Amino acid sequence: xxxxxxxxxxxxxxxxxxxxxxxxxxxxxxxxxxxxxxxxxxxxxxxxxxxxxxxxxxxxxxxxxxxxxxxxxxxxxxxxxxxxxxxxxxxxxxxxxxxxxxxxxxxxxxxxxxxxxxxxxxxxxx
Amino acid sequence: xxxxxxxxxxxxxxxxxxxxxxxxxxxxxxxxxxxxxxxxxxxxxxxxxxxxxxxxxxxxxxxxxxxxxxxxxxxxxxxxxxxxxxxxxxxxxxxxxxxxxxxxxxxxxxxxxxxxxxxxxxxxxxxxxxxxxxxxxxxxxxxxxxxxxxxxxxxxxxxxxxxxxxxxxxxxxxxxxxxxxxxxxxxxxxxxxxxxxxxxxxxxxxxxxxxxxxxxxxxxxxxxxxxxxxxxxxxxxxxxxxxxxxxxxxxxxxxxxxxxxxxxxxxxxxxxxxxxxxxxxxxxxxxxxxxxxxxxxxxxxxxxxxxxxxxxxxxxxxxxxxxxxxxxxxxxxxxxxxxxxxxxxxxxxxxxxxxxxxxxxxxxxxxxxxxxxxxxxxxxxxxxxxxxxxxxxxxxxxxxxxxxxxxxxxxxxxxxxxxxxxxxxxxxxxxxxxxxxxxxxxxxxxxxxxxxxxxxxxxxxxxxxxxxxxxxxxxxxxxxxxxxxxxxxxxxxxxxxxxxxxxxxxxxxxxxxxxxxxxxxxxxxxxxxxxxxxxxxxxxxxxxxxxxxxxxxxxxxxxxxxxxxxxxxxxxxxxxxxxxxxxxxxxxxxxxxxxxxxxxxxxxxxxxxxxxxxxxxxxxxxxxxxx
Numbered sequence: 179x180x181x182x183x184x185x186x187x188x189x190x191x192x193x194x195x196x197x198x199x200x201x202x203x204x205x206x207x208x209x210x211x212x213x214x215x216x217x218x219x220x221x222x223x224x225x226x227x228x229x230x231x232x233x234x235x236x237x238x239x240x241x242x243x244x245x246x247x248x249x250x251x252x253x254x255x256x257x258x259x260x261x262x263x264x265x266x267x268x269x270x271x272x273x274x275x276x277x278x279x280x281x282x283x284x285x286x287x288x289x290x291x292x293x294x295x296x297x298x299x300x301x302x303x304x
Numbered sequence: 305x306x307x308x309x310x311x312x313x314x315x316x317x318x319x320x321x322x323x324x325x326x327x328x329x330x331x332x333x334x335x336x337x338x339x340x341x342x343x344x345x346x347x348x349x350x351x352x353x354x355x356x357x358x359x360x361x362x363x364x365x366x367x368x369x370x371x372x373x374x375x376x377x378x379x380x381x382x383x384x385x386x387x388x389x390x391x392x393x394x395x396x397x398x399x400x401x402x403x404x405x406x407x408x409x410x411x412x413x414x415x416x417x418x419x420x421x422x423x424x425x426x427x428x429x430x431x432x433x434x435x436x437x438x439x440x441x442x443x444x445x446x447x448x449x450x451x452x453x454x455x456x457x458x459x460x461x462x463x464x465x466x467x468x469x470x471x472x473x474x475x476x477x478x479x480x481x482x483x484x485x486x487x488x489x490x491x492x493x494x495x496x497x498x499x500x501x502x503x504x505x506x507x508x509x510x511x512x513x514x515x516x517x518x519x520x521x522x523x524x525x526x527x528x529x530x531x532x533x534x535x536x537x538x539x540x541x542x543x544x545x546x547x548x549x550x551x552x553x554x555x556x557x558x559x560x561x562x563x564x565x566x567x568x569x570x571x572x573x574x575x576x577x578x579x580x581x582x583x584x585x586x587x588x589x590x591x592x593x594x595x596x597x598x599x600x601x602x603x604x605x606x607x608x609x610x611x612x613x614x615x616x617x618x619x620x621x622x623x624x625x626x627x628x629x630x631x632x633x634x635x636x637x638x639x640x641x642x643x644x645x646x647x648x649x650x651x652x653x654x655x656x657x658x659x660x661x662x663x664x665x666x667x668x669x670x671x672x673x674x675x676x677x678x679x680x681x682x683x684x685x686x687x688x689x690x691x692x693x694x695x696x697x698x699x700x701x702x703x704x705x706x707x708x709x710x711x712x713x714x715x716x717x718x719x720x721x722x723x724x725x726x727x728x729x730x731x732x733x734x735x736x737x738x739x740x741x742x743x744x745x746x747x748x749x750x751x752x753x754x755x756x757x758x759x760x761x762x763x764x765x766x767x768x769x770x771x772x773x774x775x776x777x778x779x780x781x782x783x784x785x786x787x788x789x790x791x792x793x794x795x796x797x798x799x800x801x802x803x804x805x806x807x808x809x810x811x812x813x814x815x816x817x818x819x820x821x822x823x824x825x826x827x828x829x830x831x832x833x834x835x836x837x838x839x840x841x842x843x844x845x846x847x848x849x850x851x852x853x854x855x856x857x858x859x860x861x862x863x864x865x866x867x868x869x870x871x872x873x874x875x876x877x878x879x880x881x882x883x884x885x886x887x888x889x890x891x892x893x894x895x896x897x898x899x900x901x902x903x904x905x906x907x908x909x910x911x912x913x914x915x916x917x918x919x920x921x922x923x924x925x926x927x928x929x930x931x
Contacts, residue, residue, distance in 0.1 A: 194703040264695035286699035
């Protein structure tokens with residue numbers, strides 16, 4: 179059962195992501211939710227989701243730090259991370275890539291695009 | 305005293321000093337030499353005595369008068385009328401004693417050589433007491449015709465002068481006049497004066513004929529005599545038994561035809577003499593030192609009068625340099641140095657005042673600077689806040705709009721009967737409205753992004769990442785980005801770029817941003833046809849052109865499209881969406897790269913927006929182009 183983790187400190191964004199990705203429940207995908215960086219890291223280590231949508235600006239620990247931990251410091255294999263951010267500068271993009279992220283999406287995003295991306299990564303058909 | 309006279313006096317005294325020193329040094333040298341060569345000094349004395357002797361001889365002559373017929377005494381008065389100028393001279397000049405007959409034991413014939421060519425011959429016949437004389441050519445004879453033999457005279461050294469006496473008609477010689485001068489103690493006394501030295505005259509026979517002081521012992525005389533008779537003048541050190549050691553200098557007093565007639569010598573006590581010399585030397589040395597010291601002091605004093613104030617002034621200036629201590633203005637201005645100090649004083653005062661003002665200004669500036677930096681920081685924070693705080697609700701808005709659309713499109717259509725017209729219409733409305741919300745939300749996002757971009761560029765807050773870029777690759781990237789947009793509208797897009805385009809240094813992402821913007825604009829304003837992106841390399845530039853077959857831009861608006869919030873079409877075609885900032889941002893980006901951007905259009909036919917980037921671009925705004 180593939181798992182997707184949603185990590186964002188904004189309740190509305192969490193709801194948006196959940197509602198967008200709910201469609202995948204029929205394909206057997208389980209959704210996990212975290213409200214801050216520390217929680218996100220714990221869940222990743224505990225459940226090892228195949229895909230993580232990680233907001234960059236979070237309290238406790240930023241998305242960059244979580245990504246860095248998961249990808250570099252104490253790698254958890256088989257976890258794809260997509261960073262979501264309100265910033266759009268090249269420097270932020272670079273920071274994301276340096277942290278080891280697989281993809282980088284700027285807000286606001288098109289939920290359709292998000293869904294298609296998730297399906298692609300999990301290897302699910304349309 | 306003013307400087308110029310001061311320097312003059314100082315220089316003069318300094319110039320005189322070496323002269324004085326030199327003079328004294330010479331004197332010391334002379335004295336030292338004298339000390340070394342005492343004999344020479346004695347010899348000088350002897351030479352002086354000789355000269356005195358020659359000069360004063362005429363004082364000491366006596367007369368003898370002879371006639372041919374009879375031996376008779378003639379007194380002074382008899383001689384008074386004689387016409388012989390020599391006789392007259394003798395009469396007037398000399399002391400006269402009457403008749404001194406002198407006889408000699410032998411006949412003497414002598415030819416005397418006088419000055420010039422005159423000669424006199426006479427014969428002295430002592431037995432007959434007769435004098436014969438030869439013819440005489442000229443009655444005038446020089447003074448120093450002499451005759452002296454030790455036998456004729458006693459031990460007294462005599463000098464004689466002979467003159468002929470004529471009668472009044474100058475026809476007949478009537479007699480001779482002989483002037484004689486004995487060298488005796490009267491002469492010696494006069495000669496020596498009060499000198500403590502012994503001056504002796506010894507004749508050729510070795511007999512002391514005169515001496516100024518106490519009579520010498522025979523040993524002394526014989527010693528002296530040994531020294532005498534030598535061809536040259538000289539000196540010796542003598543030890544006279546019972547008397548001590550003496551210095552003795554001698555010279556020939558009178559010679560006749562190369563033969564020494566009489567010698568004169570000076571005898572001085574050795575120790576006395578040396579003492580005298582030494583005393584002289586010491587006195588000279590002391591004088592030398594004293595005068596040197598005095599001259600040095602004078603020179604120093606004058607130079608100090610000049611240098612001390614100058615050095616003081618220099619110290620004050622240095623003090624100001626180091627500690628910023630003000631130079632005090634002198635209470636009285638007496639010379640140029642005081643004037644200088646006064647000037648300096650006023651300067652330092654001014655500097656102080658300026659400094660205080662400067663400190664104040666600088667403090668104000670610092671304050672302003674701080675405030676500006678604070679404002680700048682706030683501005684950045686503000687921009688960042690805006691970016692984040694606005695995007696978040698926008699994300700919700702846009703996202704949920706899309707979800708509503710999805711729910712309506714997929715689920716409602718599925719679950720509600722579509723054959724009921726009202727139901728279908730409602731669902732369509734929901735879908736349409738949701739789409740509008742989504743699109744407007746995205747437009748708001750674009751506007752926000754453009755606004756933030758422009759703000760960042762304008763405040764120089766953008767980080768430009770300049771690197772060597774392959775423009776063909778960049779253009780391909782841009783095309784991929786806009787492809788969905790073109791596909792949706794059914795438009796074609798084409799890239800024309802040679803494979804050998806030169807790479808240039810630029811901010812890759814920003815140039816891609818420009819291309820995306822231009823291509824998007826082209827797509828927006830074109831309904832059908834093709835959009836072409838063309839990249840060419842000219843001699844000095846890389847030329848980009850994006851051409852479309854859209855509505856075009858009127859000539860009035862052509863120059864203004866790069867301004868902010870200006871967009872052609874918003875007036876005529878209200879459904880064309882755009883932010884109006886895009887081209888302004890492109891302009892900023894292109895101009896940062898020292899390029900230029902422009903547009904060409906034919907209203908109704910199409911538009912071409914072009915920009916050119918220089919091939920040789922050096923990093924950073926404001927620097928000169930390389931190459």
